[in-house]
Amino acid sequence: MNRCRGLATALVLGAVLVPASAFAQTNRETKFTRDAGKFIGLAMMRQDTAVRNPMYRDALAALTEAFVEEADNARVWYIAGQAYAGLHDFVKADEAFDKAVELYPDYAEEVEGEREAGWLEGFQAGVALMDEQRFDEALAVLQASHDLYPNRPEGLLNIGSIYANKGETDNAVRAFEQAVAAARGSHLEKLDSAGQDQWSRFAEMAELNIAQMTGAQGVELFQAGDYTGAAQAFEKAAQINPHSRDYLFNIAQAHYARAADLEEQRDTAAAPGSAPQDQQLIEIYDALRGQVARVREFDPNNENLMAIMARAERRHGELTGNAEAGQQKALTILEQLRDMTVEVQDLIVTPGETDATIEGKIKNRTLAAGAPVTLSITLLGPDGNAIGEASAQVTAPDPEATTDFQVTAPVTAQVAGWRYQVAN
Numbered sequence: 001m002n003r004c005r006g007l008a009t010a011l012v013l014g015a016v017l018v019p020a021s022a023f024a025q026t027n028r029e030t031k032f033t034r035d036a037g038k039f040i041g042l043a044m045m046r047q048d049t050a051v052r053n054p055m056y057r058d059a060l061a062a063l064t065e066a067f068v069e070e071a072d073n074a075r076v077w078y079i080a081g082q083a084y085a086g087l088h089d090f091v092k093a094d095e096a097f098d099k100a101v102e103l104y105p106d107y108a109e110e111v112e113g114e115r116e117a118g119w120l121e122g123f124q125a126g127v128a129l130m131d132e133q134r135f136d137e138a139l140a141v142l143q144a145s146h147d148l149y150p151n152r153p154e155g156l157l158n159i160g161s162i163y164a165n166k167g168e169t170d171n172a173v174r175a176f177e178q179a180v181a182a183a184r185g186s187h188l189e190k191l192d193s194a195g196q197d198q199w200s201r202f203a204e205m206a207e208l209n210i211a212q213m214t215g216a217q218g219v220e221l222f223q224a225g226d227y228t229g230a231a232q233a234f235e236k237a238a239q240i241n242p243h244s245r246d247y248l249f250n251i252a253q254a255h256y257a258r259a260a261d262l263e264e265q266r267d268t269a270a271a272p273g274s275a276p277q278d279q280q281l282i283e284i285y286d287a288l289r290g291q292v293a294r295v296r297e298f299d300p301n302n303e304n305l306m307a308i309m310a311r312a313e314r315r316h317g318e319l320t321g322n323a324e325a326g327q328q329k330a331l332t333i334l335e336q337l338r339d340m341t342v343e344v345q346d347l348i349v350t351p352g353e354t355d356a357t358i359e360g361k362i363k364n365r366t367l368a369a370g371a372p373v374t375l376s377i378t379l380l381g382p383d384g385n386a387i388g389e390a391s392a393q394v395t396a397p398d399p400e401a402t403t404d405f406q407v408t409a410p411v412t413a414q415v416a417g418w419r420y421q422v423a424n
Contacts, residue, residue, distance in 0.1 A: 027107070032063055077099040093115075157176070177210060207240055252291045339366070344375065345362070348360060356408070361403065
């Protein structure tokens with residue numbers, strides 16, 4: 001065993017002793033590379049793609065014999081990679097650059113720069129195709145340029161958006177996860193502070209999109225009647241973005257729907273706490289009490305939430321042998337509901353680049369028609385801190401009627417959630 005260790009060490013040391021001239025032999029300027037390099041230089045001086053592309057093709061034509069006769073020459077593959085990247089054939093560019101670095105490792109830094117330059121061209125071309133609504137073509141270009149240079153998140157954000165719009169949720173989530181990894185990867189330290197801040201926002205944007213996609217999966221499961229699966233999806237979304245009222249509300253809705261199913265299955269002749277479904281119901285109602293309270297921190301004037309809370313308190317008390325205490329807690333909640341002056345309905349926040357539009361409805365429950373109502377809305381960033389505020393002032397409609405509101409608020413970061421307070 002000791003002899004094996006010694007032999008391995010000797011081999012490793014021997015491998016280091018390669019003459020410096022060996023690499024020079026694999027990276028040499030020849031007639032082929034000089035001719036091809038001239039075409040590359042001319043192409044790089046042109047802006048018009050229609051003019052540049054023939055020059056890139058001429059460069060590749062000049063290398064035709066070199067691909068066979070000088071296959072061990074890294075310079076051949078380096079220039080080929082430039083030409084392929086210029087033609088947006090990123091798959092072949094990737095292969096050529098890999099070959100160049102394999103033959104001549106000192107090319108690594110230069111190839112890194114060429115890959116990033118190729119990525120930038122591909123990214124810009126992909127965005128242009130998206131603007132023309134040629135999404136399948138854009139996806140192919142963005143994906144290929146990302147494969148050429150996988151260290152930047154911008155293209156992945158667009159890839160995820162295309163997949164999301166196509167309804168391919170799994171692919172969208174995968175792209176956004178890759179965007180987060182790229183934005184927080186080793187390349188981040190190479191950026192200045194402004195670039196690092198921007199990439200931090202890219203990562204936050206991608207995470208919010210992942211939460212949104214996961215929440216959308218929860219909605220599909222809920223609509224299919226899989227309330228347990230829906231709750232799990234909403235909980236995952238809330239773990240990613242714990243400042244979204246919608247995910248928290250949907251968790252409560254999913255658990256409540258599951259409880260309703262179990263109540264239908266329950267043997268009503270069984271004593272409280274003794275039916276097969278009772279233990280599950282106790283756990284669900286117990287969880288609902290905390291979940292609803294958490295949602296109301298964001299959405300206090302919601303009639304449905306208070307009704308869910310009242311039933312959860314009552315049934316939890318009944319099933320655990322504390323019916324009187326449960327009834328009293330439910331009564332207290334219903335009294336609070338009775339005294340609620342207005343209900344806020346259908347609140348939706350639509351983020352823009354520098355501001356967000358907030359709209360919804362206010363239902364008059366107990367106020368006299370014409371009474372003033374002020375809705376103070378706080379928009380929350382990915383860290384849960386306030387990033388914008390707005391105030392909607394409306395006149396109360398007739399009792400039980402609703403009135404619409406819409407306001408705009410400047411924002412300083414990505415919108416992750418909202419909360420509000422009502423004054424009247």
